[in-house]
Amino acid sequence: MNRLRIWCLTPAGALLGGLFLIPLGITLAYSLMTRGPYGGVFSPFTWENYSRLADPLYAAILWRSALYAVTATTICLFMGFPLALFIARSGRRRNLYLSLVIVPFWTSFLVRTYAWMFLLRDTGLINSMLLAAGVIHQPLTLLYTPFAVILGLVYGYLPFMVLPIFATLERLDKSLVEASADLGAAPRATLRHVIIPLARPGIMAGSILVFISSLGAYLTPDLLGGGKTIMIGNLVQNQFTSARDWPFGAALSLILMLVVMGMLLPLRRQSGGML
Amino acid sequence: MRNSRWLPVYAAALYGFLHLPLAVLAVFSFNSSRFTRWEGFSFIWYKAAFADAQLAEATVNSLLIALSATLLAAAAGTLCAYGLWKRDSPWITASLYLSLVTPEIVMGISLLALYQWIFRYLAIQLGMHTVILAHVMFCTAYVVTVVSARLRSFDASLEEAAMDLGATEWQAFVRVTLPRLAPAVASAALLVFIVSFDDYVITSLVAGVDSETLPMVIYAMARKGFNPSVNAISTLIVVALGGLILVSNRIEGREAER
Numbered sequence: 444m445n446r447l448r449i450w451c452l453t454p455a456g457a458l459l460g461g462l463f464l465i466p467l468g469i470t471l472a473y474s475l476m477t478r479g480p481y482g483g484v485f486s487p488f489t490w491e492n493y494s495r496l497a498d499p500l501y502a503a504i505l506w507r508s509a510l511y512a513v514t515a516t517t518i519c520l521f522m523g524f525p526l527a528l529f530i531a532r533s534g535r536r537r538n539l540y541l542s543l544v545i546v547p548f549w550t551s552f553l554v555r556t557y558a559w560m561f562l563l564r565d566t567g568l569i570n571s572m573l574l575a576a577g578v579i580h581q582p583l584t585l586l587y588t589p590f591a592v593i594l595g596l597v598y599g600y601l602p603f604m605v606l607p608i609f610a611t612l613e614r615l616d617k618s619l620v621e622a623s624a625d626l627g628a629a630p631r632a633t634l635r636h637v638i639i640p641l642a643r644p645g646i647m648a649g650s651i652l653v654f655i656s657s658l659g660a661y662l663t664p665d666l667l668g669g670g671k672t673i674m675i676g677n678l679v680q681n682q683f684t685s686a687r688d689w690p691f692g693a694a695l696s697l698i699l700m701l702v703v704m705g706m707l708l709p710l711r712r713q714s715g716g717m718l
Numbered sequence: 719m720r721n722s723r724w725l726p727v728y729a730a731a732l733y734g735f736l737h738l739p740l741a742v743l744a745v746f747s748f749n750s751s752r753f754t755r756w757e758g759f760s761f762i763w764y765k766a767a768f769a770d771a772q773l774a775e776a777t778v779n780s781l782l783i784a785l786s787a788t789l790l791a792a793a794a795g796t797l798c799a800y801g802l803w804k805r806d807s808p809w810i811t812a813s814l815y816l817s818l819v820t821p822e823i824v825m826g827i828s829l830l831a832l833y834q835w836i837f838r839y840l841a842i843q844l845g846m847h848t849v850i851l852a853h854v855m856f857c858t859a860y861v862v863t864v865v866s867a868r869l870r871s872f873d874a875s876l877e878e879a880a881m882d883l884g885a886t887e888w889q890a891f892v893r894v895t896l897p898r899l900a901p902a903v904a905s906a907a908l909l910v911f912i913v914s915f916d917d918y919v920i921t922s923l924v925a926g927v928d929s930e931t932l933p934m935v936i937y938a939m940a941r942k943g944f945n946p947s948v949n950a951i952s953t954l955i956v957v958a959l960g961g962l963i964l965v966s967n968r969i970e971g972r973e974a975e976r
Contacts (some may be wrong), residue, residue, distance in 0.1 A: 447887045451801030452810060454794040455858050459813040462855035463820075466828035469835055522732055529729035540729075542967060547736050549909070549963040551916045553933045554952040557940050558739035561746070561754075561949065568742060571754045601736065659821025661919050666940060676823040683827045683923070693831070696824040707819055 467700075474693035484689055492694035501678070505698075508674040511589070511664075512657035515596035516604075519653045520646065522597070523604030527645075528638070530605070531612035541609065548602035556595055556666050563591055563667070587669030595663040600656045604649035607717045611645030612638070648717035651710060655703045675699050740956055747949035763950040773935055773951060780932040783846065784915040787853035791914075792907040794854065795861025796899065800891065802862070803869040814859040825856060826923035833924060844926035852924050853917065857910035864909065868902035868973070901973045908966035912959050 474492055477485045495501060530540045547555065562568050563585040570582040585591060615638065623633040639646070661676035668674075673681075675695060682692025711718045750760035767773055802811065817825070829852050833844060872895065880890040918933040925934065932955070939948045 445805075447891065448801045448804045451797040451804075452807060455798030455801075455814075455862065456810055458794060458855050458858055459810065459817060462829065462832070462851060463817050463825070464813060466825075466832040467820075469831045470824075470828045473831060522735075525725060525728050526732045529725050532725075538971070542964075543733055544736065545967070546960055546963055547740060549912055550740070550956045550959045551933075551952070553916060553918050553936060554743075554955050555740065557936065557948065557952055558743045560940055561743055561944075562739055564944065566754060566944065568746070568754045575755075598735070598739070601732075655819065655821075659823060661821075661823045666937075676821065679823050679827060680923075683830060689831065692827060696827055699821055700824055703819060703821065704816075 470693045470696055473690050474697050476690045478688045478690050492690045493698075495691060496694070496698065501695075504673055504678050505675060507672070508658055508676075511593055511596065511672075511674060512654050514593050515600065515657045516650050516653045518593070518597045519601050519604040520650060523601055523649060524608055524639075524642075524646065526601075527605045527608035527612055530609050531615075544602050544605050552599060553662065555599065556662055559591065559595055559598065559667055560586060563594075586667065587672070589668070589672050591667040592664045592672045592674075595667040596653075596657045596660060599660075599663060600653045603652035603656060607648035607652070607714075608642055608645040610717065611642045615641050644714050644717060647710060648714040651706055651714075651718060655706060658702065659699055743949055744953040744956070747946065747953040749946065752944075752946050763946040764954075767947040767950045767954075770947065772930075773932070773947075776930050776932045776935040779846065779929055780915055783849050783853060783921075783929070783931060784911050786850045787857050787914040788907050788911045790850075790854045791857035791861050791910050792903055795858045795906065795910075796865050796896075796903050798858065799862045799865035799869055800895065800899075802866060803872070814862055817856060817859045818863070822917075822919040826852075826920040829855075829920065830923045844924055844929070846926075846929045848924045848926065849921055849929050849931070852920050853914045856917075856920065857914055860910050860913060861903070861906040864906035865899060865902050868899060872898070901969050905966045905969040905973075908962050908969075912962055916955075916959065 473484050475488050475490070477487050477489055477491070479485045496505065526544070530537055530544070533540050560567070564570070565582040565584065565586070567586070569585065570579075573579045574582065619637055619641070620633055623637045624630075628636070658674075659676055660674060661680060664672050664674040664677055665680075676699075679692050679695045679699070682688045682695065686692075707718055746754065746756075747763055748759050748761070749756055750762060751757035798810065798814075801807070829848075833848055837843065876894055877890040880894045881887065885893065916933060917931075918937055921931050922934055922937070925931065932951075936948055936951060939945050
């Protein structure tokens with residue numbers, strides 16, 4: 444009985460061990476080492492890579508990443524909750540409306556980000572149309588701004604908010620909503636005192652998913668942002684490519700991992716299996 | 719309910735937000751001008767994209783990588799889900815979960831660190847094989863998730879009955895459980911094909927000179943400045959991947975009805 448199970452688990456176990464856990468271990472080891480003169484990694488152990496995070500230059504990037512992630516999460520919540528409510532209430536069309544959220548989500552993240560470059564650039568569609576309509580006389584700088592990065596994050600991760608909220612609303616006991624209305628509550632009061640509290644696990648799961656995805660984003664700030672909108676992901680990539688400071692890049696990665704885990708693990712139980 | 723009047727309007731606006739950027743991109747891929755002003759219908763950017771040797775080579779690379787990664791991950795993931803269904807393994811479950819929530823950039827640089835460390839001892843270089851291995855790794859957890867969800871509704875007594883009737887454990891798996899799992903495996907395979915085909919962050923870190931993928935070329939073209947061929951190739955990707963996800967959903971939906 445047990446032998447087949449072990450054979451079944453071996454390939455995936457080897458993949459995860461060899462290509463995921465061991466690499467993370469190497470990253471942990473690198474984060475405690477010193478950078479060599481040509482970008483190599485040397486062995487005197489040091490905490491210096493972690494203490495450098497307090498450097499105002501890097502602290503600003505960490506702070507900005509957190510700020511963008513919180514902003515994107517908040518916007519996603521205000522956009523995603525009503526959309527999830529709409530889908531949950533749409534009866535037979537529910538599956539159609541749900542797949543209208545899911546399908547763009549699964550089609551190329553890169554292409555979806557590129558689509559915004561096409562719309563936002565100085566000679567892009569939005570500026571061309573506004574210029575042609577005579578609304579503006581100079582193209583607006585839309586691309587390579589914090590606005591573009593946050594827009595890209597919201598666009599990319601909105602389904603992460605909609606899907607868990609929809610899942611809780613779908614399971615919501617309708618008689619509670621009816622009871623609230625029968626007892627004289629206005630729809631707004633029912634929403635505030637009955638629906639939103641019951642949807643809490645979905646709201647939390649969605650918010651955390653959007654937050655951690657935004658925090659670790661690389662492609663969005665890279666393509667839609669400029670030098671002034673660098674986030675942690677870009678800083679990590681930069682340390683491993685042009686800056687060739689692997690130990691510092693490794694330390695940054697681990698901090699990012701710790702924040703993600705620190706948010707997920709405590710809330711995983713409460714979310715009812717949605718995280 | 720009172721808000722049912724404005725809720726559909728709000729939802730329609732959000733659906734516009736989700737779909738218009740891609741729709742506009744698709745429309746302008748047929749524009750005869752290279753500027754973002756509509757001048758007439760034309761296929762020139764599709765012709766330009768198809769004539770581009772670099773794009774063709776990158777597409778072949780991406781397809782090879784995605785196909786290999788999908789086959790290997792589907793096999794490893796299905797076996798793993800089956801093994802976990804028999805009895806959970808906290809270590810493997812935790813690692814799978816961790817691999818799903820780890821930011822791509824962290825996964826990418828960790829793999830790069832591993833590869834560079836191995837290359838110190840062995841004369842290998844970054845290339846197709848390093849990309850495929852990376853993709854198999856991050857695709858496996860998706861397969862396990864989808865297949866496990868399907869297995870949860872399975873009745874273990876069917877396998878027991880097969881074994882009571884003289885089947886070995888392996889025969890019970892291959893002849894009884896696997897055929898009923900096939901739709902879930904197919905649906906998972908389509909999903910990870912998309913995930914693998916589309917990956918940029920991890921791929922760009924572990925790719926070598928001979929393994930440039932389509933997302934890497936598109937990324938480079940997008941950064942270099944405006945080139946309407948990117949609109950054409952992007953439209954093709956959206957249509958192809960959108961088609962695959964619809965097929966995958968359909969398989970899942972038909973399964974759920976049963």
